[in-house]
Amino acid sequence: MKKKTSKYNGTQKFILFCFFTIALASLALTVFLLSKAFVVTRDAEEGTVPTTLTEVLPSAEDIKDKITAVVPKPEEAAPELSAEPEPAPEPEEAADPHVLKKQPDEWNLMLVNQWNPIDRNYEIDLIELNNGHSIDRRAYPDLQDMMDDARAEGLKPILCSSYRSNQKQRDLFANQVNKYLAAGLTEEEAELEAAKWVAIPGTSEHHTGLAVDIVALDYQLLDEGQQNTPEQQWLRENSYKYGYILRYPPDKSDLTGINFETWHYRYVGKEAAQEIHEKGICLEEYLAEYMN
Ligand SMILES: [Zn+2]
Secondary structure, three states: OOOOOOOOOHHHHHHHHHHHHHHHHHHHHHHHHHHHEEEEHHHHHHHOOOOOHHOOOOOOOHHHHHHHHHHOHHOOOOOHHOOOOOOOOOOOOOOOOOOOOOOOOHHOOOOOOOOOOOOOOOOOEEEEEOOOOOOEEHHHHHHHHHHHHHHOOOEEEEEEEEOOHHHHHHHHHHHHHHHHHHOOOOOOHHHHHHHOOOOOOOOOOHHHHHEEEEEOEEOOOOOOOHHHHHHHHHHHHHHHOOOOOEEEEEOOHHHHOOOOOOEEEEEOOHHHHHHHHHHOOOOHHHHHHHOO
């Protein structure tokens, strides 16, 4: 029997085998890669798979947001880090309604009381009267007219106090305090009580030269009886016509700071005096209206 022989020898068979194997592997790899590319493209069209590098990596903005979310912003960290924290604004003090923000421009309306002491540099042109008293020269003519008219009606008013220096006021105040000390009050109580009757130096209206104390010649005591004299009754009704007001009425002590003094008259000028008299108000009330 004739053995059928192959037309390829052993070496040629090996080379052919290798060729087909490599070709088959290449084909398989190609098919695989093509199929992967197809899937990626399809998904990209549906928008579910990022197609660019910038979509895969976080953007600079994203990173910044994440950092600032963790690290406090400078202004938030300031209270702890700042060496000198801003001082808190001080709460405004409630203004004392007794204290004038500003004195009126008119000399005759100047307010002096325990809350509004006289300006240390205030200069007065005084006129000395025959009886030794002194008052502001500008308030003198009307005072003289008032006294003359009262006397013309048979009354006998006399001045018992007028311009007073600061030193004179200090002496008066000390005398009053001593009276209360002698009566057994403590020093603090005595000063408080004295201030109701004698102005603390610097706060007396007599420093202005615009205030006068007037009493009846026949009754010169500075007490409650004084208000019943015909001289006081006439002054209460007529003084405003001459520009003078009853400065410390009985029902205004909380505003004036001084108890009722029927003898104390103050020059404010005829216009203001008339309004104050007609309205039954005190100088403090008049100025509160006038200055607003
Ligand atoms: Zn007085």
